[in-house]
Amino acid sequence: MRRQGGGRFAQVVGMSASGPPGGRISVDAVLALLDLAAKGLPDEHDAVADLLSAEQLDAESVAQVGQRVRELQGVVARLHRRDRELSALFSCARELAALHDVDKLVSGLVRRAHDLAGTDVTYLSEFDEQTRELRVRSTAGAIASAFQRLRVPPHTGLAGKVVESRAPQWTSHYAHLRDVPHADSIDTAVRAEGLVSILGVPLIAGEHVLGVLFAANRSEHAFSPEEVALLSAFADNVAVVLQTARLLSQARDAADETQRAYAELAQHVEAMERAGQVHEELTAAVLRGGGATDVARTLSDALERPVVIVDEHHAVLASSDGSAAGMIDSSPVRSALAESRRSGRCTPVEPSGDFRAAVAVLAGDMVLGGLLIGDGAVELGAVEQRTIERAAQITALLTLKQDAVRYAEDRVRGELLNDVLSPDVRRHSDLAARLRARRVRPEDLRTVVVAVVAPEHRRAALRALASTSGLAGEVEGVVTLVVPETDPREAAAAVRDRVRAGTGVEEVLAVAARPADALGELAARFAAVRDCSQVLAALGVESAAADADEYAPYTSMFAAEPAxxxxxxxxxxxxxxxxxxxxxxxxxxxxxxxxxxxxxxxxxxxxxxxxxxxxxxxxxxxxxxxxxxxxxxxxxxxxxxxxxxxxxxxxxxxxx
Known part of the structure; x- marks a missing residue:
């Protein structure tokens, strides 16, 4: 047993078990030698020789034992490096599993490589496949700000050589490096950082170079194969981490984009459903004989925005809140409606008032009015704009339908009004019966009023007077009414104010005559108010409410030639x-x-x-x-x- 143990120790210390008695060493010396080997540190002071000097060994035996101990120290040192490398790789794996911030991960990897390599400066440059540049992304140990923002052009410097060769490259003195192109910006940054020896290894994932991992010293240093291999092994794992991080980032971006696409699709489907509902409700409004108010309210409910409908003169016809009165005299609105008339599309309104969009109501080349959309919660996307345009088309159909009905009614009532005011008694036959058939009581036709407006405003004026009691129409090119009121001046003022409100035109000349006691007197009253209005207009009176009897002498003098x-x-x-x-x-x-x-x-x-x-x-x-x-x-x-x-x-x- 003793011989076997001695033989094993002899193998450890490099001696034969059958050596001479003088070749044995003490147990304390053996333990000391094992401690030196376990540290894995180089024998700088020849500690082995010092330990063996007290033993009875010859010089050859001392050399053999020292060589064997140094070999063991190298093995232990490699094991220690491997342990640090594996520890760093396991740490990378844990950080990758908990990846949230790629920049923080890259900084952590560079710091770990810095600790592992033991150099003065460690930094990672990322490769841009579009510009072919290398950009410093993270550093450890660097102090110069210019170095931390360094960009390396393609085919330049040690970094360019690493990318092109896809293999580790190093130099013990960067200033003496001659086999690569230099750039002033790079050399200046390297000098500012004080770097002398540099080792660069590529970060490769598949066929792509992701970047270069550098380890550098501020003194001249010859990098050993072990240092190159260690940094290369770490760089391979860093490349995997970076590639995985990129893939995860791309996956997250794709997921976010998919989520956005789903959200947009849901909004589009919702908008389409809303548009379909609006179309159905507007169609139903047409079929049941609805008007502009139905369109305004239906569209307002769908868009969650106020809606106002105006006529061709921008007078309000209907609004979603029921306040249908007044004029929309806004330059941005007028400009938007003019643009919509040219394009036929919904047009945004400059955000300077109550409205955000406008669309013209058209029937061929004829302008019937416009739809004005206020501010609200629902965004006016493409579907909403098409919905507004469709509502404008429905409004045009309703307007044409109502105009056709009104035209037919106005034609009948106009013919009846012309017969009432005609001096030809032959046209007065059955006049009372015809009036009652139109639900007009003959006794309500007392006072004749004419309203003088520009020809282009006559249609709007008649629309504004449609709800007036009595008869209204156009006689001899003049808007004419026969109303129940008995005060001429009050009747004229009421007509003037109603036309102003309905057309937005201030220049309205209304002239009334004294009440007639019978239908047969209305023709003379009409002639009096017509002549008076012509004389006043010839004098330049464009806006007034007048009693024709007050100006009868002047009318008599100039009726034949008002001018x-x-x-x-x-x-x-x-x-x-x-x-x-x-x-x-x-x-x-x-x-x-x-x-x-x-x-x-x-x-x-x-x-x-x-x-x-x-x-x-x-x-x-x-x-x-x-x-x-x-x-x-x-x-x-x-x-x-x-x-x-x-x-x-x-x-x-x-x-x-």
């Missing part, structure tokens, strides 16, 4: 008017009071609150302008008419 009224005024007192306009005087005011006071300067002065001499001086000026004969009876009568006509015109201008 001559303005010429008459200019001929009689034109010089006075021009004198006042050029100099800011009050000759016309003085002349009006002079006429009203029966040519009495004293009474005129008292009424005006000025001295009599002032009136006399002004009359002298008027005489110099009009001539000496203007105070004679006939010229004075004509001048009085002209003065009153001019006063009439100015009064209406002030009232409007």
């Amino acid at each position: 001559s009224a303005h010429q008459f005024v200019d001929r009689m007192i034109g010089p006075v008017l021009r004198w006042d306009a050029e100099r800011g005087t009050e000759l016309l005011t003085t002349l009006r009071h002079f006429v009203d006071c029966n040519a009495s300067p004293v009474r005129a002065a008292r009424r005006m609150g000025v001295h009599t001499n002032t009136v006399l001086q002004r009359i002298d000026r008027i005489t110099s302008l009009l001539g000496d004969s203007w105070r004679e009876p006939e010229p004075f009568f004509r001048l009085s008419v002209a003065v009153r006509l001019e006063g009439l015109r100015r009064r209406f201008r002030l009232d409007s």
Whole structure:
């Protein structure tokens, strides 16, 4: 047993068990030698020789034992490195399993490689397949900011050589490296960091180079095969980790994109269902004879936005909240509707008011109005915009249908109104019965009113007057009504205000006549209000509510030629008017009071609150302008008419 144990020890220390007695060593020496071997550290101070010097061994035996111990130290050192490498790889695997942040993972891998390699600086450069550049992504031990932002162009430096060769490359002195192209930016960064010796190993996953892992020292150093192999082995695992991280990131992006696609699909399906429901409800509205209000409310419920429908003059026809009145006089809205008329599509409105989108209601080339969409929760995507456009088409159909019905009704009522106002008694036969058939009581037709508006606004004016009691229509190119009201001025004012509200036009001239006691008197009343309106229009009165009887004398004088009224005024007192306009005087005011006071300067002065001499001086000026004969009876009568006509015109201008 002893011989066998001695033989094994002899094998360990490199001696034969059958050696001479002087070749044996003590147990303490053996234990000390085993401790040296277990540390795996190089024998820098020849500790083996020191231990064996106390033993009775010859020089050859000492050399054999020292060699064997150093071999054991190398084996143990490799085992220690392998243990650190496996530990690092296991740590990488754990971090990969718990991967949440790729940047943090890469930084951790670089720090672990830094600890494993034991160099001054360790860094990882990522390869961009599009630009073929290498960009420093993470560093450990680096201090220069320029180095941490370093970019290496293709085919440049030690990094380019690693990528092209797909194999480890190193240099013990970077400044002396001559077999690769240098770049000033790279050399400057390396000098700023103080790097001298550099080792780079590729990060390869399949056929792709993901980057390069570098280990560098700030002093000259020859990298051993073991160091190259260790960093290469670690780089292989880093490449797996990076590739896996990229695949996981791509998978997450794909999952997110799929989720977004599902969400968009769900929204699209919801929008399509909403659009289908709107279409069904609008179709039902058409079939049951609904109107613009039904369209506005149905569309508003679907879009969760307020909706307003306007006519061709931008007057409100209907709204989703029921407040159908007024005008939409907004430049952004007008511009959007004009663009929609050109494109036929839903057009966004500049966000400066209450509306966000507009679409024109069209029937061929005819503009019937527009739909205005306010702000709300539902986004106006492509489906919603098509829904709004479809609602505009339904609105056009409803409008055309209602216009056709209204046109037929207006035609019948218009013919009836023309017969009522015709001076031809032959057209009055069975008139009362025909009126009752249209649900109009003959006794309600008392006062004739005409409303003078521009031709392009007549259709809108008739629409605004559709709900008026009595009869309404167009007679001799003028909007005409016969209403139950008995006060001419109030009837004219009511018609003027209704047309203004329905058309948005301020220039409305309404003229009414005194009530008729029988149907047969309405023709004469119409002639009176027609002639009066023509005379007032010739005088430039565009907006007023007038009683025709108050202006009967002037109507009688100029009814045959209404345009001559303005010429008459200019001929009689034109010089006075021009004198006042050029100099800011009050000759016309003085002349009006002079006429009203029966040519009495004293009474005129008292009424005006000025001295009599002032009136006399002004009359002298008027005489110099009009001539000496203007105070004679006939010229004075004509001048009085002209003065009153001019006063009439100015009064209406002030009232409007």
